[in-house]
Amino acid sequence: MKFPKTHTLKEIAKIINVNYVGDDNFPVLGMNEIHVVEPGDIVFVDHPKYYDKALDSAATIVLINKKVDCPEGKALLISDDPFRDFNKLTLHFKPFQPSSSAISSSAKIGDNTTIQPNCFIGNNVVIGNNCTIHSNVNIYDNTVIGDNVTIHAGAVLGASAFYYKNRPESYDQLLSGGRVVIEDNVDIGALCTIDKGVTADTIIGEGSKLDNQIQIGHDTVIGKKCLIASQVGIAGCVIVEDEVIIWGQVGITSGITIGKKAVISAKAGVSKSLEGNKSYFGVPADDFRSKYKEIAAIKKIPEILEKLKNL
Numbered sequence: 339m340k341f342p343k344t345h346t347l348k349e350i351a352k353i354i355n356v357n358y359v360g361d362d363n364f365p366v367l368g369m370n371e372i373h374v375v376e377p378g379d380i381v382f383v384d385h386p387k388y389y390d391k392a393l394d395s396a397a398t399i400v401l402i403n404k405k406v407d408c409p410e411g412k413a414l415l416i417s418d419d420p421f422r423d424f425n426k427l428t429l430h431f432k433p434f435q436p437s438s439s440a441i442s443s444s445a446k447i448g449d450n451t452t453i454q455p456n457c458f459i460g461n462n463v464v465i466g467n468n469c470t471i472h473s474n475v476n477i478y479d480n481t482v483i484g485d486n487v488t489i490h491a492g493a494v495l496g497a498s499a500f501y502y503k504n505r506p507e508s509y510d511q512l513l514s515g516g517r518v519v520i521e522d523n524v525d526i527g528a529l530c531t532i533d534k535g536v537t538a539d540t541i542i543g544e545g546s547k548l549d550n551q552i553q554i555g556h557d558t559v560i561g562k563k564c565l566i567a568s569q570v571g572i573a574g575c576v577i578v579e580d581e582v583i584i585w586g587q588v589g590i591t592s593g594i595t596i597g598k599k600a601v602i603s604a605k606a607g608v609s610k611s612l613e614g615n616k617s618y619f620g621v622p623a624d625d626f627r628s629k630y631k632e633i634a635a636i637k638k639i640p641e642i643l644e645k646l647k648n649l
Contacts, residue, residue, distance in 0.1 A: 339515050339537040340368035341431055347399065347413050350380070353430055354423040359405065360413025366399055369427055371557065373575055373593075374538040380427070382420040421503050425513045428537075432515035435461045435479060448485065460496070466522070478534065484522035490550070492529040495520070499536045499556030499574060512536055514556065521545075527552065527568070536574075543580065555592065567604070579614060588623075 347364035351357065367378030372388075375381045375397035382401040383392035392400050393409055401415040401423060408414050417423045441447075441459040448467035453459065458476045465471070466485035475489050478496025489495070495518045502509040516535025520526070520542045527550035534540055535557040542548070543562040552566055555574035560566070562580045570584050573592035578584075582596050585604040590596070597614025607621035620629045 339370060339428075339432065341366070344378075347415075350399070350427070351415055354415070354417065354426045356401075356423060357416045358414060359408045359416065360399075364399070364413045368537075369424070369431075370397070370537045371575075372397070374557070380415070380424075382424040384420040421510065421512065428513040428515040437461055437479075442479075454491075472528075478518070481518045481520070481534075483520045484524070484544070486523045487520055487526070488524075489526045490528040490530075493526050494531045495526075496534045497531060499533050501536060501556065501574065516540065516557065518542075521562075524548075530554075533574070549586075561598070582614075 345366045346362060347358050347360050347366060348362040350366050365378060366380060369380040372381050372392060372395055375395050377396055377398050379397045380399040380401055381392050381395055381397035383389055384403050389402065389406065392402065398412045399415060400412065401417055401420045403417055403420050405416050437460055440457065442461045442463065444461050445459045445463040447465045448469065450467055451465055451469040453471045454473040456474045457471055460477055460479040462480045463477050465483045466487065468485055469483060469487045471489050472491040474492050476494045481496045498514040499512065501512040503512065514534050514536050516537050517539045518532050518534050519539045521544040523545045524542050525547045527548050529550055530548055530552045532540055532554045533556045538557055540554060540557055541559045543560050543564065545562050546560050546564040548566050549568040551569050553571045555572055557574050558572055558576040560578045561582065564578055564581065565583045567584065567586040569587045572590045575593045576590055577595040579596060579598040581599045583601045585602060587605045588602050588608065590608040594608065594611040596612050599615045600612050601617040602608065602623060603617065603619035606619050606623040609622045612618055612623065616625045618625055
């Protein structure tokens with residue numbers, strides 16, 4: 339998330355009421371999660387296990403819960419609860435804006451686009467030309483939709499990320515200030531749900547086709563010309579490269595990459611990154627040749643046990 343203008347380290351520290359290490363006028367351009375940070379961004383870290391990763395990242399401002407040696411060219415914001423203060427910044431720069439109408443007056447809708455009854459189009463939504471938005475679709479604030487997009491009934495674009503911190507008293511949600519971006523020539527099936535990014539964008543690439551009842555988590559990037567069948571669940575921060583095919587009821591864990599032109603068969607469980615140009619199935623998913631060898635070996639177990647019994 340980039341701020342509307344450049345802020346100083348002192349200004350940001352005042353917003354969240356924390357001490358800081360660095361020049362008062364150190365420039366702050368935005369805030370992001372660690373996998374998408376750029377110079378000028380704030381990243382937060384609240385566990386010693388991840389201090390080095392945050393301090394060595396591209397982010398130049400680290401919101402941290404301990405005063406540590408500050409790397410050259412960077413600044414620190416010292417907080418007793420970085421998770422809470424990251425949420426404060428999200429609320430400050432991306433506050434929730436209620437809408438008083440089904441289609442917000444700030445929404446921009448292109449030529450020859452049809453919006454069927456009972457849809458909600460939120461604040462600052464942009465919808466391109468020649469799109470069809472079927473009934474009961476909900477499009478949350480700041481979503482961007484390209485040209486020639488079809489969204490079928492009951493889909494929800496832009497709900498919050500499923501991202502929580504386990505507190506002693508309850509689960510504390512990390513607030514979402516990112517967007518959903520749908521590129522040109524995308525089809526989204528009925529009852530699909532696509533969560534917005536925490537600070538960046540959840541993206542569906544040009545020409546991709548989504549069947550009904552698919553869940554796509556925050557900050558996930560789907561490449562161009564992908565086919566995703568019904569009841570697939572993709573967790574947050576996944577990269578699905580171009581021309582991947584994912585068949586029904588596949589589950590994909592967070593933070594992994596599916597390589598270009600990979601094919602994942604139905605009901606597979608994907609727990610690690612997969613190379614492109616291969617076909618996979620099973621739980622955990624593996625390429626066909628390895629999985630068939632595994633199945634063949636399992637089938638021989640009774641025979642082996644019988645032989646051992648007769649020794």
